Amino acid sequence: MTADVSSEFHDLHLTMQLLQTLDNGLVLLDKNYQIHMWNSFMEHHSGISSSDARGKILFDLFPYLPAVWLKRKIQSVFQLGSRSFCTWEEHAHLFNFSSTRPLTGNSARMYQNICLTPLYDTTNQVSGVCLSVYDVTEVATRKIDLEKANERLERLSRTDPLTGLSNRGHWEDSLKLEFERCRRASRASTLLLLDIDKFKSFNDEYGHQAGDEVMRAIGDLVHRFRRSTDVVGRYGGEEFGVILPETTAENAMIFAERLRKRISGTHIVWQSTPLHVTVSIGMSEIRPDMNDYHAWLSATDQALYQAKARGRNQVVNASSLKP
Numbered sequence: 001m002t003a004d005v006s007s008e009f010h011d012l013h014l015t016m017q018l019l020q021t022l023d024n025g026l027v028l029l030d031k032n033y034q035i036h037m038w039n040s041f042m043e044h045h046s047g048i049s050s051s052d053a054r055g056k057i058l059f060d061l062f063p064y065l066p067a068v069w070l071k072r073k074i075q076s077v078f079q080l081g082s083r084s085f086c087t088w089e090e091h092a093h094l095f096n097f098s099s100t101r102p103l104t105g106n107s108a109r110m111y112q113n114i115c116l117t118p119l120y121d122t123t124n125q126v127s128g129v130c131l132s133v134y135d136v137t138e139v140a141t142r143k144i145d146l147e148k149a150n151e152r153l154e155r156l157s158r159t160d161p162l163t164g165l166s167n168r169g170h171w172e173d174s175l176k177l178e179f180e181r182c183r184r185a186s187r188a189s190t191l192l193l194l195d196i197d198k199f200k201s202f203n204d205e206y207g208h209q210a211g212d213e214v215m216r217a218i219g220d221l222v223h224r225f226r227r228s229t230d231v232v233g234r235y236g237g238e239e240f241g242v243i244l245p246e247t248t249a250e251n252a253m254i255f256a257e258r259l260r261k262r263i264s265g266t267h268i269v270w271q272s273t274p275l276h277v278t279v280s281i282g283m284s285e286i287r288p289d290m291n292d293y294h295a296w297l298s299a300t301d302q303a304l305y306q307a308k309a310r311g312r313n314q315v316v317n318a319s320s321l322k323p
């Protein structure tokens with residue numbers, strides 16, 4: 001070996017060692033997806049030694065890889081001569097590797113970003129593609145945790161903690177939306193306000209916790225009774241609101257009467273004592289002369305007031321009231 005060749009061989013040897021120290025995976029592929037280099041990161045995480053990997057076809061070693069998609073990506077690097085990327089958000093675990101910190105992190109599997117880089121020969125032709133694999137498990141799990149926490153906060157900000165129904169703010173937003181939709185499309189929609197009768201007496205006789213239990217049970221009953229398109233919320237203290245989209249007052253009356261009877265026929269058990277609960281319901285169908293959803297609420301509230309005044313445990317339709 002001449003001095004030059006020996007020096008080049010020495011440099012190559014050092015370069016190969018340097019590649020082994022990288023904390024990311026390196027795979028050198030030719031046009032036929034045959035592996036020409038496989039660094040220690042890949043050895044360590046795949047359990048396949050460099051000597052076993054070299055000469056093999058990538059897709060034979062890892063039959064679970066999304067072959068159609070990845071082949072297209074690799075071929076485009078050969079054709080265009082430009083880099084290509086794939087983030088964990090596209091393919092979370094391209095290689096099925098274990099996470100290096102499964103105990104402190106939140107994932108048993110490694111999240112990866114992938115980069116495909118063209119490698120040129122001396123004639124300036126792309127002769128290989130270097131596939132770099134980056135372990136981004138910590139970043140990915142942190143982002144996923146943050147998204148989950150935000151979703152939870154979002155849900156909490158919309159929910160009444162006692163009944164699990166929509167809280168007043170969120171329910172009123174739905175009401176406003178429904179009002180606007182109906183106005184534009186001129187279609188029917190009916191609003192119900194439901195108030196537990198003599199609710200104060202449950203608090204006074206059995207304690208506040210019993211009152212809470214009554215509230216929870218009625219909220220649950222209304223929630224289970226409604227159709228999936230109806231929107232139920234806790235409107236105030238012991239008051240619930242139900243929006244019945246695409247429903248005329250006539251049909252809403254059938255629903256409201258059924259609900260009222262169901263509630264008055266159900267005993268809520270508090271510490272072995274059955275409590276008899278009734279509700280008063282006011283309802284009103286949306287009308288063209290209503291300028292905003294407040295007018296809709298106000299008409300329904302007046303009907304509820306009448307249901308109370310007429311002796312409770314009944315449904316009153318706003319259209320039956322004298323103007």
Ligand SMILES: Nc1nc2c(ncn2[C@@H]2O[C@H](COP(=O)(O)OP(=O)(O)OP(=O)(O)O)[C@@H](O)[C@H]2O)c(=O)[nH]1
Nearest residue numbers: 195196197198199200201203208211212237238308
């Ligand atoms: N336990 C409990 N009580 C509540 C809650 N929110 C409001 N209340 C109570 O509900 C009671 C409502 O009483 P009133 O407005 O006098 O009405 P009522 O006793 O239901 O009588 P009518 O509506 O006229 O049939 C008040 O005593 C409030 O303190 C709650 O979240 N839990």
